[in-house]
Amino acid sequence: KNEVEQSPQNLTAQEGEFITINCSYSVGISALHWLQQHPGGGIVSLFMLSSGKKKHGRLIATINIQEKHSSLHITASHPRDSAVYICAVSMSGGSNYKLTFGKGTLLTVNP
Amino acid sequence: NAGVTQTPKFQVLKTGQSMTLQCAQDMNHNSMYWYRQDPGMGLRLIYYSASEGTTDKGEVPNGYNVSRLNKREFSLRLESAAPSQTSVYFCASSGAGIKRGYTFGSGTRLTVV
Numbered sequence: 038k039n040e041v042e043q044s045p046q047n048l049t050a051q052e053g054e055f056i057t058i059n060c061s062y063s064v065g066i067s068a069l070h071w072l073q074q075h076p077g078g079g080i081v082s083l084f085m086l087s088s089g090k091k092k093h094g095r096l097i098a099t100i101n102i103q104e105k106h107s108s109l110h111i112t113a114s115h116p117r118d119s120a121v122y123i124c125a126v127s128m129s130g131g132s133n134y135k136l137t138f139g140k141g142t143l144l145t146v147n148p
Numbered sequence: 149n150a151g152v153t154q155t156p157k158f159q160v161l162k163t164g165q166s167m168t169l170q171c172a173q174d175m176n177h178n179s180m181y182w183y184r185q186d187p188g189m190g191l192r193l194i195y196y197s198a199s200e201g202t203t204d205k206g207e208v209p210n211g212y213n214v215s216r217l218n219k220r221e222f223s224l225r226l227e228s229a230a231p232s233q234t235s236v237y238f239c240a241s242s243g244a245g246i247k248r249g250y251t252f253g254s255g256t257r258l259t260v261v
Contacts, residue, residue, distance in 0.1 A: 078254075078255075079238075079252060079253070079254040080238060080240075080252040080255075081252070082249055082252070085249050123190070134179060136181075136191075136193070138190045138191040140188070140189070
């Protein structure tokens with residue numbers, strides 16, 4: 038049983054569309070991360086959330102701790118947003134923040 | 149630029165050979181991690197070091213050893229490489245406290261033939 042589930046696994050959109058990627062988790066967490074990975078590329082941290090909502094440019098991340106659910110939204114999507122988006126959580130407790138990852142959502146934005 | 153530096157970026161090994169992946173961070177982070185990424189499996193933790201002088205096993209430690217050389221450096225060693233260790237390896241670091249973020253290295257693509 039995977040502790041972090043993402044949906045959808047694959048998502049294709051047209052440029053300009055509003056995109057939502059969902060993440061559900063089954064354990065108590067201290068933080069949730071959204072990461073971006075371009076094909077063949079490194080991993081970039083987009084957001085770290087422990088409550089509420091964060092916004093950076095066209096990207097918005099929300100988290101509902103009670104429902105154990107987070108969403109990543111992309112407004113006015115662009116082909117350069119094409120990438121794998123990964124949800125990851127760090128468990129409650131402890132002094133380190135090792136992550137447990139979802140399997141990722143492959144987003145393709147067509148011009 | 150500040151961040152996490154991994155070397156090498158690419159490596160091909162023969163079965164049974166050994167190698168060490170190097171990782172260094174210059175953000176004064178306490179914790180460092182080694183993850184591997186495989187198709188369909190996502191990222192999985194191999195080993196981590198919560199602070200200088202400590203190391204612990206993660207989800208998939210078999211076949212690997214690590215050394216936290218100092219606060220900056222955390223190396224991953226494959227003593228006798230196997231084809232099952234073909235993967236992309238990422239080093240990462242995080243600061244103390246929940247508000248400090250995570251930073252990943254650029255990855256090492258390892259092929260064992």
